[in-house]
Every structure is written in C-alpha cells, then in structure tokens.
Amino acid sequence: MQGSSARSFLNPLKKLQRKEDLEKEFVESGEKDRVQEVVERRLHESGWAKRVESMCEEYIAKKGYERVELQAMVDELKDASRRIVPDEVKRELMQLIQEFVNSRTSTGEGCMFSFCYRRAIRKSLANPQTIEVSSFHFSRVLEQNLDAASKRDEKGEEVPLWKDPYKHAMPEQKNTFSEFREANVHWEYVRRLLPRRLIPEIPQNAAEGVTPSGWRAPREQAPNLPYYIRRKANHLPSIFLERRRDELNPKTMDFEYVELVILTGIDGDVFACEKDLRSYCEKRLGHPIATHVDELKGKIRISGVDRTIVEQFVYDYETEFSLCGG
Secondary structure, three states: OOOHHHHHHHHHOOOOOHHHHHHHHHHOOOOOOHHHHHHHHHHHHHHHHHHHHHHHHHHHHOOOOOOOOOHHHHHHHHHHHHHHOHHHHHHHHHHHHHHEEEEHHOOOOOHHHHHHHHHHHHHHHHHHOOOOOOOOHHHHHHHOOOHHOOOOOOOOOOOOOOOOHHHHOOOOOOOOOOOOOOOOOOOHHHHOOOOOOOOOOOOHHHHHHHOOOOOOOOOOOOEEEEEEEOOOOOOOEEEEEEEEEEEEEEOOOEEEEEEEEEOOOEEEEEHHHHHHHHHHHHHHHHOOOEEEEEOOOEEEEOOOOOOOHHHHHHHHHHHHHHHHOO
16 A cells, blocks of 8 residues: 555544543533534544545555555554544444445455455454454455455345356246145045044944955853853954974975964863864864864964954854754
C-alpha cells in the first residue's frame, strides 16, 4: 500500500473524537442518547467511507487475486482502531469492507479472496497483538477452506455445480407423496383372512353335524367309556407327528426313517383307548399296525397309520365305541 493512501485514509479518522469524550460532553448536557447519532453523522460528514472504497479498489487492482499481502493495511487498521477509532467505527468499517469485497468478487477465487480478506481484518481488529498475515496463497487456502467458501449465500443463491453434482443431474422432485387408489372391497372379506387374537367360541349349530372341513365339535357330556380324549384350547385334537430313525439299510448303508403319529391328552384307561384305536385303524386299513402306550403321560404312538385316520377316530370314538363298549 502506498504511503499517500494510508495517510489519506487515516486523516479523516484522526479528526473524530473518542467515544468517551462524546459521552462526557453529552452527559453534562443531559443528551447521552444522542451519542450514537452524532458519531454516525460525523462519520458520514468526514467522507471516510468513500476513501476506504477507493483504497480497496487501488489495492485490488494492484495486487489482484493471485497473491494478497495484507500486512501494511492490517497494521494501519489495527493501530487506528486501538488508538482513536471507537467501537461504532470498527463495526461500520468491517461492514463496509465486507460489502465492497462481496460486490467486487462473486465467484471462484473471488469468493475465497473475500473470505480470507474478512477473516484477516476481523482478527486484526479483535487481537491487540501482531498477527502474521503477510500473504495468502489461494491454492492452499482453497484446499483448506473449501467448505467455508462454498456455503450458500444469504440471498438464496443455488449451490455450485461442483458442490452437489447429483442435485443438478437428477430432476427436481416436487411431490414426495405416492398416489393411492381406493379399493371398493368389503372389509368383511379381508377380516376373515386375518388371524384371530382370541379363540372364538364353539358355534351353537356345530353340534348338529360335521363342518365342511371335517371338524366336529365335542359333546357337552362325556361318553360312557373308561377313557376320555381331551381337545386343545382351539378345540382341535392333540395329534402330532414325529420322525424317528429306523433300521439300517445294508445296501445303501443309510438309516431309514419312520413317521409316527402321536395322540396325546388321554385321560383314564389309556390301554382301553389303545385297544379301540387299534381296531378302528385296522378295520379301515386292512393290515395290522404298531402302537406304543405311555400311560404316565397319557399318549399313544402309532406307526403305519395316516394322521387323518387318527383324527377321525377322535371324532368318532364317542358314538362308535360307547354303544359297543360292553
């Protein structure tokens, strides 16, 4: 910076009085609230704002954006702000320099220059010690402060293309709600497909006959038999399947497996139930079957019988064996 520019910049500032002197002057006259107004008026009359603009234009035109040396200008502003410039002048000075640099630099390295310029001036006015800001290499600053320089402007400008390329490549999405179509279907049909939370009660007309699925409701009174086969909580017979390993096949050297049907929930004489179950299954199959009785647990294992035949026995034993039980 040339010496004439520095002197022309500091001369109007030296003509200003300190804020404390103004306060003493207006406190005695009882007009302390007019201090801010008088300071702003004197700053405007002194013409220092135009001098700052001309100084910035001269400095930027001389140095350009490639390499910025701010040591001389920072020292002048620092000394002036520490000795004679009140707080109002500092704020106005910073705001003026920001607006001027922003208006001269809009994109690219200009944005980075504006960022470095404001940061250096702000630190110089805030810190009374000497700050080493002799030069800024924009290639290095651009790499370190990439995020700070690419922030969206307060005026609402768009994000640069290099910052978010996907936003510019993809079409703008205005509506985020998907379309829907109302189906004119009775909810009763859908409700029948949903699982029930509670087990329904037995229908009153179920005792009259067999349902289409083959299920038959239990009788209200127990049959005249020495045993009774209980139902589960869902009114179905307690029948399970079990797959166990059988004999070894000498040709393939692999074990063969056999499927067993287990009937549980038998109360009373389990052996009498096994006798009736054997005769019932052999009569329908036409060949003998194998059974195993577990009297303590009240269950019978059957081999060589399909599960549906054992289930049908649970539905028929009350009527078929109660008549010929004697």
